[in-house]
Amino acid sequence: MPHPEPPATAQDPDALARIEAGLTAPGAPFAVVRGEQGTLVYEGGPRTLREFVETTWALGDRPFLIAGERRYSYAEFFAAASSLARHLTGSYGLRPGDRAVVAMRNHPEWQVAFWAAQLAGLVAVPLNSWWTEEEFTYALDDCAPRVLLVDGERLPKVAAWRERTGVRAVVFHAAGPEGIERYEGIERYEDLPAPDPLAAPPEVEIRPEDDATIIYTSGTTGRPKGAVATHLAQVGATVNPRFHAAVSALGRGLFPGQGPAPVQLMTFPFFHVAAFTSFYAAMAAGGTLVLMRKWDADEALRLIGRHGVTHYAGVPATALQLLAAAERAGDGLESLLMLNTGGAAAPPDLVARLTARFGERIEPRNGYGLTETSGGVTANFGAGYRNHPGSVGHPSPVTEVRIAGPTGEAVPDGEVGELWLRGQSLVRGYWRDEAATAEAFTGGWFRTGDLAVVRDGLVSVVDRIKDMVIRGGENVYCVEVEAVLHGHPEVEDAAVLGVPHPLLGEEVAAVVRLSPGAEVSVEELRAHVGRSLAAFKVPAHVLVSEEPLPRSATGKILKRELRGPVLARLEGE
Known part of the structure; x- marks a missing residue:
């Protein structure tokens, strides 16, 4: 057709x-x-995220979240978020402007927790679920939340900080009551009362100029910063x-x-x-x-x-x-x-x-x-x-x-x-x-x-700006060279970076991961780049990696993790 x-x-x-x-x-x-x-x-x-999410209540039985055999309709989701919001403002005494950390994998309840914070007027702080305990501790000290909304996998990584500060927590997808019995000030989300589908979210005042979220930058160039x-x-x-x-x-x-x-x-x-x-x-x-x-x-x-x-x-x-x-x-x-x-x-x-x-x-x-x-x-x-x-x-x-x-x-x-x-x-x-x-x-x-x-x-x-290579006074944009390498049928992934050169200041190096069964040579890859780009942009060094290139949670190449191994390999040649 x-x-x-x-x-x-x-x-x-x-x-x-x-x-x-x-x-x-x-x-x-x-x-x-x-x-x-x-x-x-x-x-x-809308002028606030609460106004935005309140409109989803009218979607009723339409499916919103599907995870395996678990499904949330929009009505079920909104009732759950409203119920948790009332719990946070009532039982926990939280008030607009208080920070609420959300740290869990892509469970449907992530959405319940995030939107409960918005319905309660809290500042939601979604944290990277892949972080180590040290990275979590840094962000928690920085944003000083009054409640943690975490899953069972993340609980051990925040437990020491929580015990030090006394901040309460709601744990989603905990292994069972015995999994959290050694912790004080923690309750299982599954143990909370069933949501009332007719109950409204708490009555709080939220203004357009109020803070809604703090989202931490990826930290690829240093400590993560909380963008408000x-x-x-x-x-x-x-x-x-x-x-x-x-x-x-x-x-x-x-x-x-x-x-x-x-x-x-x-x-x-x-x-x-x-x-x-x-x-x-x-x-x-x-x-x-x-x-x-x-x-x-x-x-x-x-x-x-x-x-x-x-x-x-x-x-x-x-x-x-x-x-x-x-x-x-x-x-x-x-x-x-x-x-x-x-x-x-x-x-x-x-x-x-x-x-x-x-x-x-x-x-x-x-x-x-x-x-x-x-x-x-x-x-x-x-x-x-x-x-x-x-x-x-x-x-x-x-x-x-x-x-x-x-x-x-x-x-x-x-x-x-x-x-x-x-x-x-x-x-x-x-x-x-x-x-x-x-x-x-x-x-x-x-x-x-x-x-x-x-x-x-x-x-x-x-x-x-920090990735651009200046080779003998000529600017080389790494993205441009990477795009040409990606265009080769036998290249699965590629990263380009600058390495020191005694006369030119810097020269271009590339790390490539080849497709399974590929037989292309390094010189063939350099020639491929040379057919599309000026000679000064052609990588002086092409290194083949047997392992996947290091990437962040969102797919960005982590060039800081590549630089050391690349320099070590070049010194050994």
Whole structure:
């Protein structure tokens, strides 16, 4: 069967610009105004996360969360979150502004705990469930929560801190009463009274300017910092994906919101802002989240088939593994309508591979966001993504972009500079860290630390400032070299970094992991890069790794962990 071609508007930048203008005009669904602080904000919609989640009560018996055989309808979820919120304000005496740590794997109850905090007016602090006890202790000392909402796996990692401070805890998925009997001040979530489906959440006052979340940065360059987002910022983050979905639908000749609700396979860990973008979008559309205990491409295929998954969201590495697994199994991914990547830079060949296999049926989508932007603030999708696979797309209507030179001046289109952002969904600063806040924010603009370029309104991120290699005075953007290496059919993963050179200052080195059974040589890989890029960008050293490259929980290459072994191998040559 031939794949249907998208309507002309999907490939016409001027038509898409008119669609965006129509959606943001006065009185339109995504109308934008200039707020009191000078930033752009959505004129309509909720002003707090409590207002946002309260609308989901009307979705009733629609399925919201699926994890194995466990299911939560929207009504069950909202009743559970309201019940826990009343328990936290009543039995625990917590008040708006108190911090509530949420630390657990992607259980359905993560959502119950997070939204209970919002219904109670608390500041939710989602912590990285992969952290060690030392990392948990650092963050707990930093944010000083008044309650811990943790699962049984995380309890031993926070137990010493909790015993030292006396902070109470609710434990989800504990092994049993005997598993926590040695702890005082801890209760099992399973032992709480059953939620009353007719009971309302507690009556508390929450203002748009109040803090809603503290989300810790990944800490790839040092200690994690707690990025503080207000309710107004987070509700801006709930609207951004809805806006881009509406533009995408209209560009394909569809009316936004028509058709069945999305069913999304959730692969991002809930504690990461990429997951926030996903579950905000699903909740706004009355969609379903299908959860995985851990990533496994074959299990993902099974879940997609069993639950009729329509939307996939994950880091590029897992998306590529999913496509490879589907090809091995001869699985046509018949229910899938969208494949969305985030959390790390997507290699440009990803969209080409998707299109070659499935034509136009599955819409590709990627974007750009940070902890400090509360999730995705740009998006590239459909024909626009296929035509410009190296771009992260257009910014949302409440996100302003500046490409800044060394002194903060705006540089012309087409020139590389630091990406600065300003808008509704940006955080107000870092928790109890005035120095870091002052360093990152200038006149309301957030300095991302990423190098980017804007052409015809499309943003392309070319590298992290700290990752750029300066070879003999020439700038080499690692992302560009990595993209070419990823384009080789026998390369499974690649990372590029600078290594010291006595005359040039730095030279380019690459670490690659080859596909199973690959026989390509190092010189062939260098020649492959040389056919696309200037000679000074070709890696002087290509090292083949037998092990997976080190990545963070959200798919970013941890170059600090690569640097030492790379230098050691080069010294040994």
